[in-house]
Amino acid sequence: MHDLILTIISKYNYWIYIVLLMIGLYAMMVKKNLVKKIIGMNILQTAIILFYISIGAKKDGTLPILLHTHHTGHHLVRAADYINPLPHVLMLTAIVVSVATLGVALALAIKVYHQHGTLDEDEIHARIRK
Amino acid sequence: MKVVGLIIILLCGGLLAYATTDFPNWGDPTSPAAMHVSAYYIENAVTDTSVPNIVTAILADYRGYDTMFETAVIFSAAIACFLLLRIFTPKSSQSRLYRHIATGITLRIEPGGKLPEKSDTFERIDSSWVPHDLIIKTACRLFIPFIQIFGLYVIAHGHHSPGGGFQGGVILGASILLFAVSNDLRSTISRMGEKLTAFLCSAGVFVYAGTGTLCMLLGANFLDYGALASLLGVDPVLARSHGILMVEIGVGMTVMAVMVSLYYILSSDGKLNEGL
16 A cells, blocks of 8 residues: 555656646547547647656756756766756647647637537537438 | 446556656666667767757757758748648628727727728727737837847757757747737738748758758768868868757758748638738
8 A cells, every 4th residue: 555655656647747738638538629629639649749758857867958067077967966858848849739730620620610600519420411 | 338448548557657667767868768779869969060958969960960851841841731731812802890099989880891000099900809908019029129139049058058940930829829829810911921930930941951062072972071071271170060950950940930830820710811
């Protein structure tokens, strides 16, 4: 029992991302409104972004920006002192790309609304089958 | 459907939670992600590129290809939105609405009618009625220059402090969106037209790919900024930092223009006459 609580506490970042990912997936699968599906997709992307960022964290690590490097000459930089910059780079581009995909998805939703006069999935299906 | 979806998602969450037991703990400095290539980046970024911000160094130098294609992705997103929604309608065929500022009386002028001259007594308004909002307009007019200066600073100083092309581009785009929200879409487009945004979208990707090609022409690999040393008159390590700056400016241009053009097209339903 004590081990279980310790596991839950020491890995709390993963529980947050799992919950967010489940919320996003649920919205994408179950919600009928297309805009709600798009928002679900965005929540899912946010979950993945948080997952990557939390992987990069290190205890007692600071920002991956070095201080006073130009003039003091070369001094040893220890990797354990700085948090992992690689997930930050990957997610930096992923955030911008998620905005771009959100734009395209909304444009498609507007197009669907023009075509069918509704954003409800069931009504669109009924209109297509008619 | 709801129950089936819920069961699938609970199953998926259960699998993820089960896999989590093998994951490293929060903040573990010996986690697998921190052991291999990232340690090299942290220890050698400054000696390789003379850029203290390791995130920027990786973004634009070590993973330059990746970032170039990310820029191309958002560029193609703007093009996709344009092709999906843009409709060209003749300007003169619609009726226009004008407001007499002093009294608040609205005039509707049918096509062919005489339009009031440009003056302080009348202003053109959108077809959905909007209140006359002097405070919002004045406050935004005061804020926007500072936001833009800050955006330019974030792009140009991305080597030494948190920042870079993506962040600065988003801040610059947000300043123009703030103008569009506080005033109206028409006056925004008269200041930053559709052609300008399209030009900046493509010019940013061109600057990025052009920097890479310039390195190739100087005899190095694509995006190997060390080759710019002979052109810029500095040593190869410092030339990398200058090459990163050139690339970041390209990224900033594309990101800003994509944000603005996405807003233009989505908010006005592709007509670009009146928006939110």
